[in-house]
Amino acid sequence: xxxxxxxxxxxxxxxxxxxxxxxxxxxxxxxxxxxxxxxxxxxxxxxxxxxxxxxxxxxxxxxxxxxxxxxxxxxxxxxxxxxxxxxxxxxxxxxxxxxxxxxxxxxxxxxxxxxxxxxxxxxxxxxxxxxxxxxxxxxxxxxxxxxxxxxxxxxxxxxxxxxxxxxxxxxxxxxxxxxxxxxxxxxxxxxxxxxxxxxxxxxxxxxxxxxxxxxxxxxxxxxxxxxxxxxxxxxxxxxxxxxxxxxxxxxxxxxxxxx
Numbered sequence: 466x467x468x469x470x471x472x473x474x475x476x477x478x479x480x481x482x483x484x485x486x487x488x489x490x491x492x493x494x495x496x497x498x499x500x501x502x503x504x505x506x507x508x509x510x511x512x513x514x515x516x517x518x519x520x521x522x523x524x525x526x527x528x529x530x531x532x533x534x535x536x537x538x539x540x541x542x543x544x545x546x547x548x549x550x551x552x553x554x555x556x557x558x559x560x561x562x563x564x565x566x567x568x569x570x571x572x573x574x575x576x577x578x579x580x581x582x583x584x585x586x587x588x589x590x591x592x593x594x595x596x597x598x599x600x601x602x603x604x605x606x607x608x609x610x611x612x613x614x615x616x617x618x619x620x621x622x623x624x625x626x627x628x629x630x631x632x633x634x635x636x637x638x639x640x641x642x643x644x645x646x647x648x649x650x651x652x653x654x655x656x657x658x659x660x661x662x663x664x665x666x667x668x669x670x671x672x673x674x675x676x677x678x679x680x681x682x683x684x685x686x687x688x689x690x691x692x693x694x695x696x697x698x699x700x701x702x703x704x705x706x707x708x709x710x711x712x713x714x715x716x717x718x719x720x721x722x723x724x
Contacts, residue, residue, distance in 0.1 A: 502530075502561060502576040503591070506583045510590040511544075511552045511564060519550025520595045522643050523566055527554060530561035530576060543567060564591055568645060570670050570690035573597060596642065600668055600692035601704060601720050606661035608704035610635055610653050612675065613684040623684070629707050631657025632683070636674040639664065642692075666695045673716065675708065684709070689716025 513520040523546045528538040541562065544552035557579045565574025575591055612632040616623055633655035639648045648669065653659045674688040686708050693704070701722070709717035 502578040504578050504580055504583045504587045505591075506587065506589065507557045507559065507579055507581065508553075508555050509557075509579075509588075511546075511554070511593065512590055513546050513550045513552075513566065513593045513595050515595045519546070519548065520643065521546055521548055521550065523552075523568065523595065525552035526565060526567035527557070528563045528565075528574075530563055538563065566593055566595070568643075570642075570645070570672075570692075571596060596670075596692050598692065600694040602694045602696050602699045603701045603703050604695070604697055604699050605703050606639060606649075606664045606669070606671070606693065606695060607659060608706060609657045610637075610659060610673070611657055611705075611707045613686075613707075613709045615682055615684060627709065631655070632675055632708065633657060634676040636672075637661075638672040638674075640670050640672065642668050642670055645670070664695050666697055668692070668694045673706075673708065673718075686710050686716040689718075691718055 511525045513523050513525070524543050525546065526543050527541045529541060531538055541557070542554065544554060546552045559579050559581050562577045562579060563574040564577055565571070573593075577591070580587075610632045611629040613623075614628045614630045616628055631653075633653055635653040635657075637651045637653065637659055639650070639661055640646060641648060649661050649664070651659050651661060669692075671691040671693050672688060673686075673691060675683070675685050677685055677687075691706070705721050705723055707719040707721060709719065
């Protein structure tokens with residue numbers, strides 16, 4: 466059976482100079498692939514951790530696995546993680562499902578085959594790491610946003626040796642990670658510069674929505690979420706972000722040191 470593969474691809478090349486990640490955008494469901502679902506019983510637990518600490522208050526969604534590309538998934542149930550970071554599902558009807566965190570910044574889900582009598586040794590819990598990748602860390606939420614430019618060289622050279630230019634008019638929204646409530650919102654200047662002044666030190670999501678009015682010039686990644694952390698002791702003062710398209714139309718980004 467074909468299932469919708471909703472996932473995030475993260476490639477981290479860490480050095481003092483550079484970090485590259487491909488990051489899933491909102492409602493990623495463009496990719497389809499044959500699947501190998503996890504066999505599990507009708508009663509199971511989903512646990513969510515962030516660096517071994519329980520994540521409380523995240524909604525975990527169980528949806529049906531569509532039998533064809535024309536069919537849409539249907540929500541079966543939504544359970545919120547408790548003080549232990551657990552969401553408990555009970556007496557689920559046997560069949561194929563997807564289980565995942567119901568959050569616009571989390572595109573990954575796992576396919577399950579719920580069985581009345583699962584094979585011996587089958588898991589009784591599913592574990593998610595939140596938010597699933599390391600955040601970019603800087604002393605402040607400020608910097609420059611750059612985008613992938615279309616040139617006269619053609620598609621091949623533009624993809625193999627991308628050229629970048631500052632992105633003006635992009636909407637940036639800073640939100641708390643679990644609740645996803647908006648803290649601040651800004652628009653990048655024509656120079657691509659942005660600055661969220663006096664942001665308290667903690668983790669956030671930075672949502673980037675690029676303008677589409679000048680699509681002839683840009684390879685637009687539309688919008689997506691960048692996990693960030695404000696830390697006054699960080700080695701990097703601010704962000705120098707380079708946007709790109711990633712797998713299945715997802716948002717790609719790269720952080721570079723200032724030259």
